[in-house]
Amino acid sequence: MEDTTRKTCYEGTAVQDFKLFRERSRELVVIVPCLREILHQEFNRTGSDKNILDVLGVGSGGGELDVPMLTVLHSKLPDILIRAEIVEGSNELTSHFKALISKTPNLQKIPFVWNSMRSEEYMSRVKATGDVKKFDFIHMIHMIYYVDDLAETISFYHSLLKDDGRLLILLSAEKNGWDTLWKTCQKDWINRYCSSGEVIACAKSLGLKYKELSIPNQFDITDCFDPSSQTGKGLLNFITAKDNFYESLTPEIRSGILDLLRHKCSTEKDGRVMFDSKLSCILIHA
Template sequence: MEAPVNLLFSDFGLYLKTLEVFLEHSTEHQCTKKFIDENLPDFVASIGEKGAFCLNVLGVGSGSGEMDFEILSKIQSQHPGLPIHNEVVELLPQQISKYKDLVKEKGQGLNISFTWNQLSSEEYVKQNKERKESKKFDFIHMIQMLYYVESIHDTIKYFHSLLETNGKMLIIYNPDDTRLRSLSSQLADNHFLPDVQKVLDELRMKYQIYKLSFDMDITECFIVMWLV
């Protein structure tokens, strides 16, 4: 019988429903937003080439776009008047549809253009290599998506190669020592995330670590039955 987590990765409808329940019962989004509000402005202040006419941003696994908009607003606040081109890589059409609705709702008056790629990160890499494209980006973010790639090492290495000279990359993930990851390890035989810090060390990349914490309400996972 297929393990529950393996089934989750192979059934996109189930994945989206599970994601919805997870976000509803956890403070993960609020925690990420708090980090973006408090730390990203200084982080992105130095991106962009001197004399550039536009900032290029790439979101890998952007989902429905809520965190992307938080990031874009902080970049725009640090570089007022400079147009932003935001490229989105997201496999699920349902998520891209929600993202486009969000752009219609919140994107009015913003000097931001969008390119949509309904692809997995591996498909995006393959497409770029086949087209011999190597577009550079000032900022690349990969939020909670490294669990779904075939090679953490190759993924980080490739997207890091797309950074401009002053470009920066943001990776957010749940490390191996969290309780949530510990539970996942009991439910599936694969889809584990190697220590990203170890990968960065192997690639000899400079990085900063920010430790975030969020809460999750699991009371609905337990049913109490009283027999009278």
């Protein structure tokens, strides 16, 4: 396995807040069946005539979604060599990814290339060296929010697709709770944000063919309204992208955000506050 070590993204307490969010939101439960269906459909069409399948994961985190996807591809295409390349800025999450692979016997023969860097660093390296590798399947799951230039990023990774390749972008759906929160607060403490609406508009402007699938989801954020709850604090840290919600923001801004979360981003059900976390899966054709 090849390894390139560079600066990281999620580390330390940010990783813990991310894991808490993943556990509470149950996103893996709703995302994995959708990804399985997409992979079955797409590689029924293109997989049978290949000897090698090249997969690129951008912002793969701890591999919780890469491992199920690679497992599906391996089971569906057992006679094809699958090669995986990963771009991930967090060393801590990459270590978790490697540990998952070690516990998944059918993936241990897949050769991996590990790039410990941000997407922008990977793009710059490829452009500088001219070493352009093409892929059958590229996925960007919950990472497009963090890129510096949306159009440049989509255009670049689309250019890395083989003739019949697919670029999968999974992110928050337009007008869900995240979209409402981040766009309302954008002037105060969020530098940039995008939802499925911006990605689709970008794909259209670039003249790319795509299809969109909706994934309904919601999760319980009632603990966020209890200042003594450690779970609530961790969720608020992740939701607001702040290391410490209560210390990083003024009382006025905190109050406004909590009101927004309760009344505009969520619905109440059986006395619980349920955050609207609807997802969008956008599949862009080569």
